[in-house]
Amino acid sequence: MRSPRCAWPDCDRNVAWWLDLPICIYHAEAAVRAVEGHAEQQQAAKVEQAETAVEKIETGVALTPEDPIPGWVYYIRIGDTVKIGYARNVAQRMRAYPPNAQLVAVEPGTKVLERKRHQHFGAHLAHGREWFTPCDELDDWIGTLRDFYGDPSGKAYVFTTPTDRPHRPEAVATKRIANRRR
Numbered sequence: 001m002r003s004p005r006c007a008w009p010d011c012d013r014n015v016a017w018w019l020d021l022p023i024c025i026y027h028a029e030a031a032v033r034a035v036e037g038h039a040e041q042q043q044a045a046k047v048e049q050a051e052t053a054v055e056k057i058e059t060g061v062a063l064t065p066e067d068p069i070p071g072w073v074y075y076i077r078i079g080d081t082v083k084i085g086y087a088r089n090v091a092q093r094m095r096a097y098p099p100n101a102q103l104v105a106v107e108p109g110t111k112v113l114e115r116k117r118h119q120h121f122g123a124h125l126a127h128g129r130e131w132f133t134p135c136d137e138l139d140d141w142i143g144t145l146r147d148f149y150g151d152p153s154g155k156a157y158v159f160t161t162p163t164d165r166p167h168r169p170e171a172v173a174t175k176r177i178a179n180r181r182r
């Protein structure tokens, strides 16, 4: 009796019976390569998207709702100091702070953006490199971020980003400050 043939069009090889598939070993391997190639391509596309988002944030270009969020610059308040930090997972990072730490604002960001914020508010440094004394400008900035990304404490650390506008709070902040000066 003739053993079963591969179901692949125009293939006349024996079925690789130990695979429990109606195809030969060559076509089974071809299928595996195709699946792996597809997964690699998707992975590469994801990495590229992530790199693009980081570059956008670091050069001040607005993110689109499709851009993946690489991490968050977060603002927490403990007593009368504000800490500005960076974390990929803010909810997890919050566990490192005492219970009286209040998460007051977040923005999509990177380590580089965090450093930029530290420099920007450098004149109000309270201690260390990341603890600041609240001032009008910092309060205003936190207000802007809350307008933009919502109150992070009320969201139980599940962060969403606005889908109806680009992620660029700087533009809003500039406008607010200009309005106040008028």
Ligand SMILES: [Zn+2]
Residues within 6 Å of the ligand: 006, 007, 008, 011, 012, 013, 023, 024, 025, 026, 027
């Ligand atoms: Zn075959």
